[in-house]
Amino acid sequence: MAGKTATSGVVPASGWQKFWSDFSESPTAVGALFVFLVVLFIAIFAPIVSPTNPYDLASVDIMNSRLEPGSQDFEGNVFWLGTDGAGRDMLSAIFYGLRVSLGVGALSGVVALIIGAAVGLSAAYFGGRFETLAMRIVDIQLSFPSILMALVILAVFGKGVEKTIIALVLVQWAYYARAARASALVEKNKEYVEAAQCLALGDRRIILHHIMPNCLAPLIVVGTLQTAHAISLEATLSFLGLGLPITEPSLGLLIGNGFEFMYSGDYWISIFPGVALLITIVSINLVGDQLRDIFNPRLQR
Amino acid sequence: MTAFILRRSLQSIIVLLVMSLIVFVGVNLVGDPVDMLINPEADQFEIDRVIRELGLDRPVAEQYWYFMINAFQGDLGRSFVFGEPALKLIIQRMPATMELALFSLFIAISFGIPLGVYAGLKPTSKISRTIMASSILGFSMPTFWVGIILIMFFSVNLGWLPSTGRGDVATYFGITSSIFTLDGLSHLFLPAFNLALFKLSSVIRLARAGTREVILQDYIKFARAKGLGEGRIIRVHLLKNIMIPIVTVIGLEFGSLIAFSTVTETVFAWPGMGKLIIDAIYNLDRPIVVAYLMIIVLIFVTLNLIVDIMYSFLDPRVRIKGVS
Amino acid sequence: MDPILQIKDLQTHFFTKAGVLKAVDGVSLEIGAGEIVGLVGESGSGKSITGFSIMGLVDAPGRIVGGQILFKGQDLAKLSPAEMQAYRGNRIAMIFQDPMMTLNPVLRIETQMVETILSHDSSVSKIDAHARARDALGLVGISSPDERLRAYPHQFSGGMRQRVSIAIAMLNRPDLIIADEPTTALDVTIQGQVIHEMQRLCQETKTALLWITHDLAVVAGIAERICVMYAGRVVEQGPNANVIAAPMHPYTTGLLGSVPGQNRRGQPLQQIEGMVPSLMNLPTGCAFQNRCNLVSDICTSTNPDAISTKDGRLVRCHNIAAGDSA
Numbered sequence: 001m002a003g004k005t006a007t008s009g010v011v012p013a014s015g016w017q018k019f020w021s022d023f024s025e026s027p028t029a030v031g032a033l034f035v036f037l038v039v040l041f042i043a044i045f046a047p048i049v050s051p052t053n054p055y056d057l058a059s060v061d062i063m064n065s066r067l068e069p070g071s072q073d074f075e076g077n078v079f080w081l082g083t084d085g086a087g088r089d090m091l092s093a094i095f096y097g098l099r100v101s102l103g104v105g106a107l108s109g110v111v112a113l114i115i116g117a118a119v120g121l122s123a124a125y126f127g128g129r130f131e132t133l134a135m136r137i138v139d140i141q142l143s144f145p146s147i148l149m150a151l152v153i154l155a156v157f158g159k160g161v162e163k164t165i166i167a168l169v170l171v172q173w174a175y176y177a178r179a180a181r182a183s184a185l186v187e188k189n190k191e192y193v194e195a196a197q198c199l200a201l202g203d204r205r206i207i208l209h210h211i212m213p214n215c216l217a218p219l220i221v222v223g224t225l226q227t228a229h230a231i232s233l234e235a236t237l238s239f240l241g242l243g244l245p246i247t248e249p250s251l252g253l254l255i256g257n258g259f260e261f262m263y264s265g266d267y268w269i270s271i272f273p274g275v276a277l278l279i280t281i282v283s284i285n286l287v288g289d290q291l292r293d294i295f296n297p298r299l300q301r
Numbered sequence: 302m303t304a305f306i307l308r309r310s311l312q313s314i315i316v317l318l319v320m321s322l323i324v325f326v327g328v329n330l331v332g333d334p335v336d337m338l339i340n341p342e343a344d345q346f347e348i349d350r351v352i353r354e355l356g357l358d359r360p361v362a363e364q365y366w367y368f369m370i371n372a373f374q375g376d377l378g379r380s381f382v383f384g385e386p387a388l389k390l391i392i393q394r395m396p397a398t399m400e401l402a403l404f405s406l407f408i409a410i411s412f413g414i415p416l417g418v419y420a421g422l423k424p425t426s427k428i429s430r431t432i433m434a435s436s437i438l439g440f441s442m443p444t445f446w447v448g449i450i451l452i453m454f455f456s457v458n459l460g461w462l463p464s465t466g467r468g469d470v471a472t473y474f475g476i477t478s479s480i481f482t483l484d485g486l487s488h489l490f491l492p493a494f495n496l497a498l499f500k501l502s503s504v505i506r507l508a509r510a511g512t513r514e515v516i517l518q519d520y521i522k523f524a525r526a527k528g529l530g531e532g533r534i535i536r537v538h539l540l541k542n543i544m545i546p547i548v549t550v551i552g553l554e555f556g557s558l559i560a561f562s563t564v565t566e567t568v569f570a571w572p573g574m575g576k577l578i579i580d581a582i583y584n585l586d587r588p589i590v591v592a593y594l595m596i597i598v599l600i601f602v603t604l605n606l607i608v609d610i611m612y613s614f615l616d617p618r619v620r621i622k623g624v625s
Numbered sequence: 626m627d628p629i630l631q632i633k634d635l636q637t638h639f640f641t642k643a644g645v646l647k648a649v650d651g652v653s654l655e656i657g658a659g660e661i662v663g664l665v666g667e668s669g670s671g672k673s674i675t676g677f678s679i680m681g682l683v684d685a686p687g688r689i690v691g692g693q694i695l696f697k698g699q700d701l702a703k704l705s706p707a708e709m710q711a712y713r714g715n716r717i718a719m720i721f722q723d724p725m726m727t728l729n730p731v732l733r734i735e736t737q738m739v740e741t742i743l744s745h746d747s748s749v750s751k752i753d754a755h756a757r758a759r760d761a762l763g764l765v766g767i768s769s770p771d772e773r774l775r776a777y778p779h780q781f782s783g784g785m786r787q788r789v790s791i792a793i794a795m796l797n798r799p800d801l802i803i804a805d806e807p808t809t810a811l812d813v814t815i816q817g818q819v820i821h822e823m824q825r826l827c828q829e830t831k832t833a834l835l836w837i838t839h840d841l842a843v844v845a846g847i848a849e850r851i852c853v854m855y856a857g858r859v860v861e862q863g864p865n866a867n868v869i870a871a872p873m874h875p876y877t878t879g880l881l882g883s884v885p886g887q888n889r890r891g892q893p894l895q896q897i898e899g900m901v902p903s904l905m906n907l908p909t910g911c912a913f914q915n916r917c918n919l920v921s922d923i924c925t926s927t928n929p930d931a932i933s934t935k936d937g938r939l940v941r942c943h944n945i946a947a948g949d950s951a
Contacts, residue, residue, distance in 0.1 A: 140316070143605070145557035147564065148597065155582045155590050156327055232443045236564055239445045240579055255446060259568075263464075267453050274446040281441045289437070519726035525682055526721075527741045527793065528714030537740070541731045 022294045029290030036283040039276075043098040050092035051077070055249075069268050082268040084257060090268060093254055094276045100250040101277065104161070105231035108168035112230075113223055115169065116176025121207050121215065123177070124184035135181065138174040146171045146233055154242045164243045168230045179222040183215040217295040224288030228281045235277055251277045309609050313602045320598040321372070324591060325365050377595060378588030382581070387592035391574050395596075397467055398573030400478050401565070402558040404493040409500035410551065417508025418535065418543070424513065432505060439502035444561055448495045448568035455491060463488050465570040492569040496562055500554065507550055511543030518542075545612065552608035556601045628655040628695075629800050629833050630679070635692035635702075637671075637678045644905045648674040648687065650857035653931075656801065659831040661824070663844025663865070665880065666854035669901050672837045675854070676803045678702075679835075680719055681709040697800070715745040718794035722806040724786035728778035734789060735774040738762075741796050761792040765822060784815035788822070795826060801833045808843060820847060841880050845869050853877050856912035857904060859931070863938030873940045875917045911943065919944050 024030050042049055069082040069090075081090035119138075123131040141149065153167040187193060188211065196206045235252030237243030239259075244250050249257075251273045258269030343351075352358050359367075371377070377388045420429040456464035468488030471481035479485025515521065516539065524538045563575035570576070574593060581589035637649035649671040656662045666672040677683050679694055681701060694701040696717065701709065713719075721727040729737060738758035742749055749757075755774070762770035765788040778786055787807060794802050804823065808816040824847045827834045836844050844851060845865065852862040853876065861874040872878045879897035899916040908914060910925040917924065923943050931939045 140320075143553070144601065145554075145560040147557075148560040151560075151563065151578065151582065152324075152327065152590075152594060228441065232441075235443050236445055239443075240564065240567055242579070242582060252443075252445075255449065259449060262449060262453055263457060265457060267457075270446075270449050271453070274443075274449065277446065278442055281443070282438065285437060285441050519721055519723060520729040522682060523719075523721055523727040523790070524729065526680055526713055526719040527744070528710050528712070529740060529744050530710065533740065533744065537732070537736075538729050542729070545731070 019294070023290060026290050026293075029286055032283040032286035032290075035279060036287060039098060039280050039283065040102065042095050043102040046095040046099040050089075050095040052089045052092045054088040054093040054096055069272075081272045082266075084254075084261075084269045090254075090272055093249065094251070094273050097249055097251040097254050097273055098276060098280065100244065100248050101231050101234060101252070102280070104165060104168070104234050104244070104250065105227050108165045108172065108230050108234075109223060109227040111165070112169045112172035112226070113176050113219065116173040116178075117180045117212070117215075117219060119173070120177035120180025120182075121184045121212060124181045124188055125203065125207050125211065131181075134177065138177050141174045142178070146229070147236065150233060150237055151242070154237065159242055159245060161244055161248055164234060164237060167237070167243075168234060171233065172226050172230060175222055175226055176219060179218050180215055183218045184211050187211045187214045221288060221292045221295055224284055224291060228284040228288065231277070231284075232281055251280075305613065306610060309606055313606045317598060317602050320602075321369065321595060322365065324594045324598065325368055326361075372595065377592035380581075380586050380589050382584050382586045382589075387588040388596075390577065390589065391592055391596055394572060394574040394577050396477065397571060398559060398562050398566070398575055400480065401489065401493055401496060401562055401571060401573060402555065404480065404489055405497035405500065405558055406551065406555060408493060408497035409504050412497075413501045413504025414508045414540075414547065417505040418512050418539070420505065421509040421512025422516065422535070424509075433509070436502040436505045439498050440506075442498070444495060444499055444564045445568050447498055448492070448565055451491050451495055452568070462491050464491065467572055492565050492571050495568070496558060496565045499561065500551075500558060503554070504547065504551065507547050508543060511546055512539060515539050515542045549608055549612055552604055552611065556597070556604050559597065559600060627658055629658045629660075629697060630656040630835075631693075631695040632675070632679070633693040633695065635675065635678060635694060636690050637674050637683055637687055638690050639687040641686055641905075646687075646904050647857050647907070648904060649678060651692070652854070652857070652859050653692075654852050654859060654862060656833045656835055658800065659827070659833055660850070661827060661834045661836060661848045663841075663848035663851045664835055664837045664854060665839065665841050665844060665851060667839055667901055669856075669904065670854040671857040671904075672839075672854045673805050676719065676805050676835065676837050679803060680713055680717065681706070682713075682719075711745065714741055714794075714799075715797045716799050717801045717803065718797070718799040720787075720790050720794050720802065720804040720807045723810045724783050724790055725810070727790055728786055730778055732777075733774070734758075734762075734776055734778065738774070738793055738796060741793055745797055757796060758792075761796050762789070764795065764826065765789070765792045767792070784811055784819065787811060787815075787819055791819075791823065791826070795830070795832075798830065799832060801835065802827070803835045803837065805837045806839070807836075809838070809840070816843075823847075841869075853880065856901060856907060858912065858941060859939070860913070860942070861938065861940045863934070863936065863940075867936050867938060873934065873938065873945055874913075874942050875919050875944070876913050879916075911941075 023033075047053065072078050077089075081094065083089055084093065119134050123134045149171045150167045153170055154163060157163045157166065193206060193210060196210050201210075234243055234250060235255070238250050238252030239256040241256065244253060246253065254273035255270050255277070258266070258271075258273070261269050375388055376386065379385065380387050380390055383390055416432050420432045423429050452464040455462045466488060468479050468484035468486070469482040470477050470479045470485055472478075473481050479489050521534060521538055524534050529538075559575070562571075562573060563579055565571065566573045566575035567579050574596075577589065578593045580586075581593070632652055632654050635649055635652045636647070639646040639648055652671070652675055654662070654664070664672045664675065674683065674687070678689055679696075679701065681704070683689065689702050692702065696712070701712065704712070728734070735755065735758060738761065739751070739754045742754045742757055758774060759770045762773060767773055767785065767788055773781075778789075781789065787810075791807075807823070808819050811819060820843065823834065823836075826832070836848060838844055841851075848865050850863065851865050851868045853860050853868070853874065855876050861868060861872065861877045868877060869881065872881055876897070883896050897916055902908060902912060902915060908925070910923075910927055911917070911920075911929055914920050914924045919942075921943065927943075929941045929943045931941050932945050933939055934945065
C-alpha cells in the first residue's frame with residue numbers, strides 16, 4: 001500500500017512524516033489546523049465545556065435578556081459574550097451552535113463524498129454512456145450556483161434537518177464526482193490497473209482497492225474545501241429561515257436571531273456567532289489550501 | 302462567425318428546454334400542488350373544478366405541453382399571494398436586481414484586476430501578501446454576515462449610509478436607475494459592496510494567477526527586448542492575455558451574482574427579484590418559484606452564449622476555429 | 626575594425642537560496658561593427674545569460690555584479706533602467722529561440738511591429754510606422770506583407786514567425802542584433818533559409834550579429850569569429866577558420882568531435898565524457914579538469930588565464946604556451 005501510493009507520487013515515500021514536514025512548511029496552515037482542532041473539540045464536547053446549557057429552560061432567565069458582554073447576573077455568573085433576546089448565554093449558545101453547524105456540514109460532506117466518489121469512479125472505470133450521462137448532469141449542475149440549487153431543493157421539499165442535509169448533499173456531490181473521475185481517469189490507464197485486470201479481479205475490487213486509494217488525495221482536498229463551503233451554505237440557508245428549524249440552532253440561526261437587535265445597537269447577538277463561523281470556515285479553508293499545495297505536484301517548488 | 306453563433310444559439314435553446322422540463326417536474330410533481338392551491342374547506346365539487354381548470358387531471362406530458370405553450374406566450378401562472386401574473390411580478394423587480402448585480406460586478410472588476418495584477422507582479426511584497434490574505438478572508442466570509450457587519454458599522458454606528466431599501470431613481474438615456482441620484486447611490490453602495498466582496502476575491506485570485514503565468518512567457522521578455530515600457534507591457538501585452546480567462550469566469554459567474562443577490566437583498570431589504578423568491582418560498586407561492594427559476598435559467602443560458610461569443614472576439618485562435 | 630561592443634570581465638551572478646550561482650564569470654569579448662560573432666557553448670555555459678546581460682534583461686535573482694559592457698563606448702551596465710530601455714529594440718535588438726512563444730498570441734503582427742517603432746520615436750506617424758513595418762516584412766521575405774500585417778501569430782508557420790521576429794528586430798535599424806539560438810526550434814530545411822537570410826540582412830545593413838548557439842556547425846558557416854564558452858567563462862575565441870580548423874582548447878576539440886559528419890562513416894561519434902560541473906560549486910583550478918584528457922597538476926590548482934596566440938586567438942588552457950600557434 002505504502003509502496004503503491006509512493007509510486008503514484010500522491011503521498012511521498014515516508015508517509016506521514018514527509019506529509020507533516022510538507023504541511024508544516026506553512027506556519028499559517030499549522031496555526032489554522034490548531035484552531036480547527038480547538039473548534040472541533042469545542043463542538044464535540046459542547047455540553048461539557050459550555051458554562052450553561054442554553055436550551056435548558058431552567059437555567060435561562062428572561063430577566064437576563066440582551067445583557068452586554070461581560071455582564072453578571074444576580075447569582076454572579078458572568079456572560080462573557082453577553083446574552084440574547086431570551087436571556088441565553090451567547091458563549092454557550094455559540095458552542096452548541098458550532099456542534100450543529102459542524103455536524104450538519106460534516107455529515108453532508110461525508111454522504112456527498114461517498115455518492116460523488118462512487119459516481120465519479122464508476123464513470124471513469126466503466127466509461128461509455130453511463131460516463132457521458134453522469135458527467136453531463138455534473139456539468140449542468142455545476143454551472144448553476146450552489147445557493148440556487150439549495151433554494152430550489154428547499155423550495156420543493158420544505159425546511160428541516162434531513163432536508164437541509166439532502167440539499168447540501170445534492171449541491172456538493174457533483175464536485176466530488178468530478179474530482180474523483182478526473183483522478184481516476186489518470187489512474188485507470190496506469191499499469192497496475194491493467195495488471196489487476198489481467199489477474200481477473202472483480203471490477204468492484206479494482207475500483208475500491210486499487211483505484212480509489214490513489215484518488216484519495218484530491219478527494220481530501222475537495223472534501224476540506226467543500227465542507228467549509230457546506231457550513232457556510234447551511235448558515236446562509238438557516239439565516240434566511242429556510243434551512244434548519246429553530247429546534248436545531250446552528251450558527252446561522254443565531255446570527256439571524258440577532259439581526260433584528262442589530263439596529264438597536266445590541267451587536268453581540270449577531271456578531272459573535274458570525275466570528276465563530278468565520279474562524280471555523282477560514283481555518284478549514286487554510287488547511288485545505290495547504291493540502292492542495294502539497295498534493296498538487298505541479299505547484300511544488 | 303455567423304454559423305458559430307447560430308450553432309451555439311441552438312445548443313442554448315436545447316439546454317433551456319431540458320432545464321424547463323426539470324424545473325417543471327421538480328416543482329410541480331414533487332408534492333401535491335392541490336394541497337397548496339385549494340382552500341382546505343372547499344368541497345369536492347370545488348376541488349374537481351380547480352383540478353380541471355389547472356389541467357391537473359391530464360397526463361404529465363400534456364401538462365408540460367400546456368405549461369410550455371403558456372410559457373411561450375409569457376404566461377408562467379399567477380402568484381397565489383399577489384394574485385398577479387408571476388412573470389409580471391418578476392419583471393417588475395428585475396431592474397433593481399440587475400442594477401445591484403451590475404454595480405457589484407463593476408466594483409469587483411475595477412478593484413479586483415488592479416489588485417490581482419499587482420499581487421502577481423510582486424508576489425513577495427508585503428502589500429501583495431496583505432491582498433492575498435484579505436482575499437482568502439473575503440472568500441471565506443459568508444455574504445449575509447458581511448452584510449450584517451456593514452450595516453452595523455456604516456449604518457448603525459457611523460450613520461453614514463442607509464441600510465434598507467432602494468433609494469430614488471432617475472431616468473437617463475432610457476435607463477431608469479438609482480445610480481443617477483445621490484440618494485439612490487447611497488442606498489446602493491452597501492448592498493453592492495456586500496455582493497461584490499465574494500466576486501472580488503475570485504477576480505483577484507484569477508488576475509494574480511494569470512499575471513504570474515503570463516509574466517514568465519517569452520513574449521513578455523520579447524516585448525521588453527523591443528524596448529517597450531513597463532506600462533505598455535502590462536496594459537497591452539499582459540492584460541489582453543489575462544482578460545480571456547477573467548472575462549469567461551466573470552461572465553459565467555454573473556449568474557451566480559444574481560443568485561447570491563437573494564441573500565444580499567434579504568439582508569438589505571432590497572426590493573429585487575431575489576427577495577421576491579425568498580418570500581415566495583416562505584409563502585409556498587409556487588408559480589413565482591417556477592417563474593423565477595425559468596427566468597434564471599434563461600439568464601444563465603444567455604450568459605453562457607454571450608461569454609462564448611465574447612471569448613471568440615478576445616482570443617483570435619478560437620475565432621478562427623469557430624469559423625472553419 | 627572598431628569594436629561596436631566590448632565586454633570586459635563581465636560577471637553575472639544569481640543569488641539563489643541555495644547559494645550564489647556564477648552563470649557568467651569573467652567573460653570578455655568584442656564585436657566589430659557589422660561583424661558576425663558566434664557564441665558557442667553547452668546549455669548552462671552562460672551563453673544566453675551573457676546575451677541577456679547585454680540587453681539588461683537578466684531576471685531576478687540574477688544581476689550583473691562586475692565588469693563592463695561598452696556599447697560604442699557607453700557602459701550599458703551603468704545605465705538606469707529607463708536609459709537602457711531606450712537602447713533595447715532600438716540600437717540593440719534580440720531574437721529568441723522559440724518563435725512560437727515570442728510573439729504575443731492575442732495581438733496583430735502590425736500592433737507588435739508598430740509599437741516597436743513608436744516606443745522609440747513617438748514623432749513617427751502611424752502611417753509611416755505602418756509603411757516601415759510592411760517594408761521590414763518584405764525585407765525578410767514575407768509575401769503580401771500588407772495582408773500579413775493584419776494577421777495574428779497563430780496564422781503563421783514556425784519559420785514565418787521567426788522571420789517576423791527578425792523583421793521586428795530589424796525595424797529600428799539596430800547596430801547589433803543578439804540572436805539566441807534563433808534556428809534551434811526550426812525544421813532543418815527552414816534553419817538553412819533563416820541562417821542565410823540573417824547573414825544577407827546583416828551584410829546589407831552593416832548590422833553586427835552575436836549568434837548564440839550550442840551548435841558549432843551552425844556558426845561555422847557564417848561567423849567571422851567564434852567564441853567558445855564553458856562554465857561561465859570564454860575558453861577559446863578567435864577567427865572562425867582557425868578555431869574550426871585547429872581548435873586549441875581541449876573543450877573546443879571535443880565540441881568539434883561531437884558534430885556528426887566530421888568523422889568518417891562507421892566511426893563512433895566522439896563525445897565529451899562527464900557533465901558540466903555545478904556552477905554553484907566550481908572546483909579550484911580549471912573548470913574543465915574533470916572532463917579533460919590533458920589534465921595535469923596545475924589544472925587542479927590554478928585557473929588558467931587567457932593566453933593570446935600568434936594567430937589572434939585567446940585561449941584559457943595551461944597546455945598552451947604563450948605565443949603558441951598550432
